[in-house]
Every structure is written in C-alpha cells, then in structure tokens.
Amino acid sequence: MGQAGGRILAIDQGTTSTRAIVFDGAGQAQKSAGRELPQIFPKPGWVEHDPEEIWQATLAVSRDVMDDDVVGIGITNQRETVVIWDRGSGAPIHNAIVWQDRRTAEACRKLTEAGKAALVTEATGLVLDPYFSASKIGWLLDDVPGARVRAEAGDLAFGTIDSFLLWRLTNGAVHATDATNACRTMLFNIHTQDWDDRLLALFGVPRALLPEVMDNAAAFGVAVAEHFGRALPIGGMAGDQHAATVGQACFAPGMIKSTYGTGCFAVLNTGDTAIPSQNRMLTTMAYRLEGRTSYALEGSIFVAGAAVQWLRDGLGVIARAEETETLAANQADNAGVYLVPAFTGLGAPYWDADARGAILGLTRDSGVATIVRAALEAVCYQTHDLVSAMAQDMGQSPRSLRVDGGMVHNNWLMQFLADIVDLPVDRPGVTETTALGAAYLAGLQIGVYDSVEVISEHWQRDRQFTPSLTGEARQTLLAGWKDAVGRVLTR
Numbered sequence: 001m002g003q004a005g006g007r008i009l010a011i012d013q014g015t016t017s018t019r020a021i022v023f024d025g026a027g028q029a030q031k032s033a034g035r036e037l038p039q040i041f042p043k044p045g046w047v048e049h050d051p052e053e054i055w056q057a058t059l060a061v062s063r064d065v066m067d068d069d070v071v072g073i074g075i076t077n078q079r080e081t082v083v084i085w086d087r088g089s090g091a092p093i094h095n096a097i098v099w100q101d102r103r104t105a106e107a108c109r110k111l112t113e114a115g116k117a118a119l120v121t122e123a124t125g126l127v128l129d130p131y132f133s134a135s136k137i138g139w140l141l142d143d144v145p146g147a148r149v150r151a152e153a154g155d156l157a158f159g160t161i162d163s164f165l166l167w168r169l170t171n172g173a174v175h176a177t178d179a180t181n182a183c184r185t186m187l188f189n190i191h192t193q194d195w196d197d198r199l200l201a202l203f204g205v206p207r208a209l210l211p212e213v214m215d216n217a218a219a220f221g222v223a224v225a226e227h228f229g230r231a232l233p234i235g236g237m238a239g240d241q242h243a244a245t246v247g248q249a250c251f252a253p254g255m256i257k258s259t260y261g262t263g264c265f266a267v268l269n270t271g272d273t274a275i276p277s278q279n280r281m282l283t284t285m286a287y288r289l290e291g292r293t294s295y296a297l298e299g300s301i302f303v304a305g306a307a308v309q310w311l312r313d314g315l316g317v318i319a320r321a322e323e324t325e326t327l328a329a330n331q332a333d334n335a336g337v338y339l340v341p342a343f344t345g346l347g348a349p350y351w352d353a354d355a356r357g358a359i360l361g362l363t364r365d366s367g368v369a370t371i372v373r374a375a376l377e378a379v380c381y382q383t384h385d386l387v388s389a390m391a392q393d394m395g396q397s398p399r400s401l402r403v404d405g406g407m408v409h410n411n412w413l414m415q416f417l418a419d420i421v422d423l424p425v426d427r428p429g430v431t432e433t434t435a436l437g438a439a440y441l442a443g444l445q446i447g448v449y450d451s452v453e454v455i456s457e458h459w460q461r462d463r464q465f466t467p468s469l470t471g472e473a474r475q476t477l478l479a480g481w482k483d484a485v486g487r488v489l490t491r
Contacts, residue, residue: 006071010435015078015262018057023439027458033064045102048095074236074442076243077161082136097136104135105353125283134186134203154208174221176212179288180242217444236441241265247433249459256398260407264304266386279389280349299348299386303341307375328373336361338484339374354490380420381481400424404433419469429460
C-alpha cells in the first residue's frame with residue numbers, strides 16, 4: 001500500500017471555481033476550500049478567465065487546506081481552455097480563452113467547408129468545433145501583436161490550465177501536460193499518442209509552443225518549497241472528466257459516469273478500442289497509465305449547472321441553487337414547458353455553435369417554478385441524448401449510470417434523470433469525484449495505492465435512484481424535448 005498514511009492535495013481548477021481538497025488514503029475528503037472564479041464576457045459568445053486570478057486562487061485554497069500529512073499533489077482542470085504565456089517572465093499574453101468561447105466558430109466553419117473535418121476526427125476522435133483548443137490557439141497567435149513570431153522563435157508556451165499551473169508550481173521548471181488534456185486540444189493524435197504535424201499546420205500552431213505529454217500518473221515535477229513551505233511531488237494530472245472517470249472507478253469497458261457541473265459530461269469506457277462514433281459522440285481517451293491507453297466515448301453538454309447559475313444570477317428568480325429542488329418537486333408536471341439551454345450553442349449530439357437558448361410552451365400560468373423545473377429537466381433530456389447515442393455506438397446499453405458533481409445532491413433531479421434515461425442512477429458516497437480522481441492518480445504515482453483495483457475497492461454507493469416512469473410517459477416527454485431542440489437548431 002506504500003505510504004498508506006499519506007494524504008494527497010487535489011487541486012480542482014474548474015470553470016466557475018478553484019478548489020483544493022485533501023484526501024486521505026481511504027479516499028475520504030478531510031479538508032476543502034474554494035473560491036468562485038469570475039467570468040469575463042468581452043462580447044456575446046466570448047468567455048475568458050484571468051490566468052493570474054486562477055493562479056492566486058489556486059495558491060490560496062491550497063494553502064488553506066495544506067497540512068503536514070500531505071505527501072503529494074494531483075491536479076485536475078477545466079479542459080480545452082487556452083493559456084499562452086511568456087517563457088521568460090511567465091506572464092500570460094492574453095486572458096485565458098475558455099472552452100465555452102465561440103469566437104472561432106467562423107474559422108472552424110471555413111475549415112469544415114474546406115473538407116478538413118474528416119482529418120480532425122480521424123486523428124483526434126473529435127469534431128471540428130470551436131469548443132476545443134486548436135482554433136483558440138490560432139486566434140491568440142494571430143490577434144495578439146507579435147505573438148506568432150514569438151511563438152515560432154520558442155519564446156512562448158501554450159498550455160491548458162493544468163499545464164499553466166504545473167509551470168507555476170514548479171517555477172517554470174516543467175512545461176508538460178497529461179495525455180487526457182492533450183487529447184482535447186484537437187492537435188493530438190490519439191492513435192499515435194503524439195502531436196499531429198498535419199493538425200499543427202492546419203491550425204497554424206508551431207510545435208515549439210507545445211508541452212511534453214505524459215501519462216496521467218507520472219513524475220510531473222516538484223512544487224517548489226516557497227509555495228507550501230516544503231517541496232511536494234506532483235504525481236497526477238487529468239482533465240476534469242477523465243479524473244472523474246477515475247474517481248468513479250470506471251475502469252472496465254461498458255462502465256459510464258456522468259458529471260454535473262457547469263456543463264454535463266458523460267464518459268463511457270471502451271477499453272483498448274477507440275470506437276469511431278456514428279452518432280456524433282467524441283472518441284477520446286479515458287486515461288493513460290503506464291503507457292497503456294484506455295479509450296472512451298464522451299458526450300459533452302455545454303450547459304447544466306450553468307442554467308441554474310443563470311436562474312440565480314441572470315434572472316434573479318432564485319437566491320440559492322438548492323431552492324430548485326423544492327420548486328421543481330412542487331410542480332405536478334412540466335406543463336409542456338421546455339428550456340433549451342443553448343446559451344453558447346449546443347454540444348453533442350447536435351454540435352450547433354450558432355444555436356441559442358429558448359423557453360418554449362409558456363402560457364399565462366407559467367411561473368418561476370415552471371421555468372426552474374424546465375431548467376432541471378433539460379439536464380436530464382440532454383443526458384438521455386448522450387447515453388442513447390453512446391449505447392448505439394458501443395452496441396450495448398450500460399447497466400447503470402454513475403453520477404457526480406454539485407447537482408447530484410438534488411434528489412428530485414436524480415430521480416427524474418433515472419426516469420428519463422431509463423437506467424438506475426448511482427450516486428457515490430464521495431461526490432467530489434473529479435478531485436478524488438486527481439488524488440487517486442497522484443497516489444498511484446507516489447505509492448499510496450498499488451493499483452486501480454485497490455482504488456475500485458474504495459468506491460461506495462450512497463443511493464440508487466431507479467426508473468419509475470412508464471415508457472409512454474417517457475416517450476411523450478422526450479418527444480416534447482426533441483421538438484423544442486428542433487426549433488433552435490440552425491443546421
């Protein structure tokens with residue numbers, strides 16, 4: 001069991017918050033701290049973060065929970081978000097461009113019209129979409145004065161948030177990323193496990209800009225003593241959805257987890273086989289350990305918890321997210337009202353960057369509770385679209401759906417989810433599975449855990465929600481959803 005008494009600091013840098021959690025060897029959270037991350041919206045459809053704000057928040061929350069028993073660090077992060085910084089000073093050349101950002105939609109459309117989408121999908125398993133990092137990198141290099149020349153000269157470094165934090169924690173000693181974050185850039189070939197020169201040329205990204213790609217459990221470097229009072233090894237890194245897959249112990253082919261945070265992301269483990277999707281899912285990597293890749297199918301929903309955040313901060317109809325459970329439960333039905341939360345376009349399986357949100361079916365009787373329920377139901381309908389598509393691709397339906405993220409504490413939502421996807425929904429005892437996965441990966445590297453089998457033994461179910469809806473009622477609800485989505489699609 002290695003350092004069985006050792007604790008791991010998990011840094012979870014997400015889209016709307018930066019968190020730090022210390023886990024013990026049994027996978028139980030001992031301390032946590034967090035800070036909300038301000039969102040920057042320079043123009044409609046544009047979303048940015050301040051990298052310095054991310055860094056300072058990461059330091060602050062990590063210091064809040066640090067103790068003498070911590071033996072190493074794991075990092076997990078919002079994926080696809082792009083930072084480019086100066087190798088000399090470490091200073092970013094621009095705000096981070098967030099995965100939700102759609103400023104490169106036109107550039108991606110032109111590449112698609114030029115017949116480049118097939119190359120992207122063949123090499124990366126992804127669809128040619130502004131969601132991923134590649135077109136954002138190209139935009140920065142072309143928009144920031146002098147950036148392209150500096151990049152080609154090797155003076156700049158690109159990274160997703162994990163890579164940026166690793167650089168800062170090691171005081172610039174390490175420029176690296178992990179395979180799961182690399183595979184979401186739209187520049188990394190998931191079959192050859194290397195940056196793809198054809199894609200670098202297509203998006204105008206110099207190889208000198210890119211980090212080294214490592215396994216998810218690896219010797220990433222050492223966080224220098226000035227940050228936490230002593231030097232600590234960084235042993236695990238993974239993009240948030242891959243970390244959650246590990247945290248949910250979805251190590252066997254056919255196991256599926258769905259995370260409900262800002263967006264919703266379902267990941268189905270397909271083992272050694274990269275299954276090309278016939279249903280516009282993403283073929284991606286689940287994780288890479290000891291040089292061996294486990295693949296996955298993934299469905300990405302851009303707006304899940306973000307819809308509740310919009311109800312609170314945008315409309316001001318609720319004061320706290322927790323209120324949504326009671327409001328929804330007190331409604332006898334959805335009254336024919338559907339909310340399609342296409343605030344930044346629609347992800348899988350629609351991939352419509354230009355779609356915009358809508359509330360349909362409103363009548364004079366519609367009130368706050370109606371809209372709140374519609375927002376929660378939308379999360380479940382979107383999950384159904386993903387799970388159904390992935391089951392078709394794999395040729396079999398999963399036996400159950402393991403769920404995590406902030407929204408899964410809403411019991412009404414979890415029951416409606418089970419009803420709509422027509423599967424048992426398993427909520428684990430530890431719902432901070434993204435951070436937990438980062439801790440497990442670091443623990444594998446450092447010696448706290450001997451194997452993934454040991455990690456699997458730690459997984460425990462808190463509650464199972466079983467379907468209780470008739471098939472006819474389910475199909476009626478889904479038909480209403482399909483109609484609503486059809487009204488906002490632009491292609």
